[in-house]
Amino acid sequence: MEGAETQTPLVCPGHTRGVVQVSFSHPTPDGVFLISACLDGKPMLRRGDTGDWVGTFEGHKGAVWSARLDRPALRAATGSADFSARLWDALTGDQLHDFNCGHVVKSVDFSPDSHQLLCSGKFKKLKVFDLEKLAPVAELEGHTVGVKSALFLPCGTKAISGGEDKTLRVWDLKSNTQIKTVEVQKEITSMQLSYDGEIVTVTAGTQVHFWGTKELDMIKSLDCPIVNPTLGGSAKVKDITSASLSPDRRRFIAGGPADQAWPDPWVHVFNFENGEEIECNKGHHGHVWDVAFAPDGETYASGADDGTIRIWTTEPGKHDDSKTSSE
Template structure:
């Protein structure tokens, strides 16, 4: 489903027959790609909601990524394969192969997340705790990082300057411009499910939890809890700051997406000053 930032409904993509695990937009928002438990990924025209392509797989597709120009798509999931599709030649599929062992499988366990870094590089992460950086021209990995626990989350943050990874109770913040370089890591008292760093100040990060229904703000340097937001009635599995850092969104098992203002009382968008 597409909504604008006010929450108004724009349209719904109808076609999957199983849970949708991941959805991405290209930079100009004209093309969307989704990954589903129905063993498929689908490519959508966001202007009219039609399905342009269905990419059949042999198992659950957990993650997808789309190139900035919307011309190529990467898929991964329970098959442990990383497939690269050219949307102009959809039947010509390439497998990304680990340069160390030469096997067709990109990872030894389920691929949980894929990030498209730039025109020539991508990143994948798996339950095996491996994060791998890929050269899309050679279709091979060129470096990797092994986490000490199974990975549960990998996503861009701070306007693509950081990569956030979560394993167990620990959050890792990688420098997006320097593969495997950890800028900061914190082990939290509760189990985080997702996190996002303030895009401008980079002095705080917001965290959703798999253990409770609260959304917390932590200091980036010390991991001291700054604030706690209550309102959801289910675990929170997605959080993200707005590009200007004025508010953040949280998505929960309770079926709602909530928008939270960083400075309550300030006039911004639909919020009026108090």
């Protein structure tokens, strides 16, 4: 296997339950930041380069499934099993507002201009809130079951969503109508927008789909079954939980599965051209829920059921002198 050199990642402790989402900010004058959503109900903010703890957003009464930073990394948004999406001051940690969504919130996303918040989840709809007026703007109906992820597209006037109904849906936010659907083989478990805004990486079953935001169409689909090294390659995982495309589009990372029968504690690296696995990073002690590349493409983060975040490098050995971040 190419690039199979063992590396020691930065380990970021602090959470007490599974880390289900990790998300880097865009570059800011103060650097890049990393926010995490966790089943312990306490999302955390860290430095993106060192993993050092910055603060904890406290107030949710249930598991937090999604956490994002706005473009300047001045505000954070979180979605929770307590039926709320919350807006936070990322500098002070103070809660700015609580949006009641009526059911479990699985995904939150800021609009490109940071003026709106898009929420989705078990309520089967997409809800858009105005962050200046702190009021609802729209509800988009069409999904028949829970929505796992919903993202603004770079134009700010369209959104994309997917979930348990095995359908990728594109929405026009000016008319609040559904303008396109793409069916996939299994439920959509994650979606992630590239930093240049041109590609959405979608996971569904063993497949990773790359969807173009300009063409509004599928660019490429790769079948990437994850093989358990301890089983001699005889068993393949059915579902990938998440994937992230590197900024240079040469590779993508994947984690999974969310399967208690066989937790997969590795972070897998695949070749973007042909889907071949080129690296397997061992370190977590529970299945990997989410993965994300940093904006510079030099590092990537993973969040797992062991309650830790690990920051890996595309250059093995880079972190060997500093193995654990501070809290």
